[in-house]
Amino acid sequence: MTDKSTQPRVLIFDTTLRDGEQSPGATMTHEEKLEIATSLDEMGVDIIEAGFPIASEGDFAAVSEIARLAKTAQICGLARANFKDIDRCWEAVKHAKHPRIHTFIGTSPLHRAIPNLTMDQMADRIHETVTHARNLCDNVQWSPMDATRTEHDYLCRTVEIAIKAGATTINIPDTVGYTAPRESADLIRMLLERVPGADKVIFATHCHNDLGMATANSLAAVEAGARQVECTINGLGERAGNTALEEVVMALKVRNDIMPYQTRIDTTKIMAISRRVATVSGFAVQFNKAIVGKNAFAHESGIHQDGMLKNRETFEVMRPEDVGLSGTSLPLGKHSGRAALRAKLKDLGFDMADNQLNDTFVRFKALADRKKEVFDDDLIALVHDSATNAAHDTLQVKRLRVICGTEGRQEAELTLSIEGVDHSIDATGDGPVDAAFHAVKMLYPHKARLQLYQVQAVTEGTDAQATVSVRLEENGNIATGQSADTDTIVASVRAYVNALNRLILRHERSEMGYDTKGVSYKDQS
Ligand code: KIV
Numbered sequence: 001m002t003d004k005s006t007q008p009r010v011l012i013f014d015t016t017l018r019d020g021e022q023s024p025g026a027t028m029t030h031e032e033k034l035e036i037a038t039s040l041d042e043m044g045v046d047i048i049e050a051g052f053p054i055a056s057e058g059d060f061a062a063v064s065e066i067a068r069l070a071k072t073a074q075i076c077g078l079a080r081a082n083f084k085d086i087d088r089c090w091e092a093v094k095h096a097k098h099p100r101i102h103t104f105i106g107t108s109p110l111h112r113a114i115p116n117l118t119m120d121q122m123a124d125r126i127h128e129t130v131t132h133a134r135n136l137c138d139n140v141q142w143s144p145m146d147a148t149r150t151e152h153d154y155l156c157r158t159v160e161i162a163i164k165a166g167a168t169t170i171n172i173p174d175t176v177g178y179t180a181p182r183e184s185a186d187l188i189r190m191l192l193e194r195v196p197g198a199d200k201v202i203f204a205t206h207c208h209n210d211l212g213m214a215t216a217n218s219l220a221a222v223e224a225g226a227r228q229v230e231c232t233i234n235g236l237g238e239r240a241g242n243t244a245l246e247e248v249v250m251a252l253k254v255r256n257d258i259m260p261y262q263t264r265i266d267t268t269k270i271m272a273i274s275r276r277v278a279t280v281s282g283f284a285v286q287f288n289k290a291i292v293g294k295n296a297f298a299h300e301s302g303i304h305q306d307g308m309l310k311n312r313e314t315f316e317v318m319r320p321e322d323v324g325l326s327g328t329s330l331p332l333g334k335h336s337g338r339a340a341l342r343a344k345l346k347d348l349g350f351d352m353a354d355n356q357l358n359d360t361f362v363r364f365k366a367l368a369d370r371k372k373e374v375f376d377d378d379l380i381a382l383v384h385d386s387a388t389n390a391a392h393d394t395l396q397v398k399r400l401r402v403i404c405g406t407e408g409r410q411e412a413e414l415t416l417s418i419e420g421v422d423h424s425i426d427a428t429g430d431g432p433v434d435a436a437f438h439a440v441k442m443l444y445p446h447k448a449r450l451q452l453y454q455v456q457a458v459t460e461g462t463d464a465q466a467t468v469s470v471r472l473e474e475n476g477n478i479a480t481g482q483s484a485d486t487d488t489i490v491a492s493v494r495a496y497v498n499a500l501n502r503l504i505l506r507h508e509r510s511e512m513g514y515d516t517k518g519v520s521y522k523d524q525s
């Protein structure tokens with residue numbers, strides 16, 4: 001047995017709430033961000049990048065509150081290479097026990113051309129901004145955006161300037177997911193060898209997944225000497241996403257024989273947070289996704305099932321329990337009591353206060369009345385559904401009746417509560433979903449366009465719950481809503497209304513002069 005206590009530590013930097021939330025449609029509410037940050041802190045993430053404070057009042061408020069709440073993790077905010085961004089970032093993170101400022105500028109030829117800075121001008125800018133950040137905070141991370149497409153000599157020069165100006169972590173982003181494992185390792189090795197002072201700082205790797213190599217590139221960088229991996233839950237992020245936290249952590253754990261590095265992550269919390277992020281971001285996890293996909297521990301073929309029964313290691317390189325899945329999955333039914341529900345929910349990673357449990361119990365009983373067996377996935381959908389369709393929402397579905405079949409136009413009778421007052425209408429459409437969505441539009445006129453409508457069965461059987469995701473777009477704002485119910489049409493309308501509620505929230509924030517998600521990287525002045 002190797003002595004793990006002497007193995008180098010790899011810091012896990014989670015950017016689900018910043019880079020992850022930048023994915024179109026992945027907007028999270030303030031409360032959801034606090035909840036995710038608390039879970040990240042509890043699972044042992046070393047650094048949480050909580051947002052981009054200058055981007056909006058909403059981001060600022062979330063970063064500030066997460067900074068106040070965090071117990072162990074360092075709390076980091078992002079800032080472009082200008083004093084205003086950096087000051088705002090500091091204002092937000094300074095409440096943390098361990099604050100960090102992360103400032104960046106695009107150093108590749110393509111990115112230098114945007115602010116139209118010469119190499120020398122950019123070098124000066126890096127010196128000034130990192131010095132400014134370091135005067136505010138003794139924990140400063142600097143990133144040369146698009147590092148993997150930056151000339152090596154210039155990359156070494158800028159990294160040296162940042163270190164001399166006081167950066168304590170140098171992050172090397174593969175912003176467009178362009179590198180490959182060997183190149184990723186060579187780049188870190190080159191920087192460690194060539195840059196004076198490189199041995200005094202931590203090098204980080206930040207990989208995007210455009211070519212599907214993000215996790216492999218991150219691990220290669222670790223083998224070459226990077227000691228911080230930047231990642232997101234479920235690999236959430238712009239375009240094809242980021243390195244997935246669960247993949248890096250489990251790869252380091254399972255292949256510790258060839259990658260002898262330690263992380264602080266409690267892997268048994270992975271599944272619960274993965275499911276929660278999928279729900280609040282509206283980005284469902286693909287079934288065959290490594291570690292957290294529904295099929296990651298499923299065995300279908302006869303040979304595999306036979307092998308598993310004889311020895312589970314024949315077809316599994318890790319145990320479901322290692323990532324927080326309970327080994328057994330005994331369903332609950334309508335005779336199951338509160339204690340059984342509480343125990344099952346705890347097993348699934350939901351530690352509920354009494355009032356939350358009461359609420360969930362009522363909904364569980366209603367579901368059990370309609371469905372013979374309530375499986376783990378049903379309960380997860382139910383818990384997430386109550387959390388995403390909250391009592392204080394502007395719009396609430398009160399009553400829905402749909403007439404459908406082979407004859408005539410389909411019809412929906414809907415009662416919607418709008419700011420506490422009930423309104424009812426009958427509408428028709430091409431199919432029951434179309435009719436029901438028309439009814440919503442007639443009761444609450446809006447210009448949002450439907451971008452995505454997706455239905456997934458939670459479990460097998462004709463009485464299965466359906467999880468419906470709806471994505472709406474209005475004036476460039478995108479919001480995703482989700483809901484689950486044994487009645488697909490009910491779930492559809494509630495998901496639609498949930499997305500509308502999120503758009504309303506965004507609209508209210510921008511009316512108040514904030515929430516301009518998506519500041520331009522170009523605005524470096
Ligand atoms: O991908 C990237 O380059 C980034 C930077 C802001 C670090 O996310």
Ligand code: ZN
Pocket residue numbers: 019173175206208
């Ligand atoms: Zn990124």
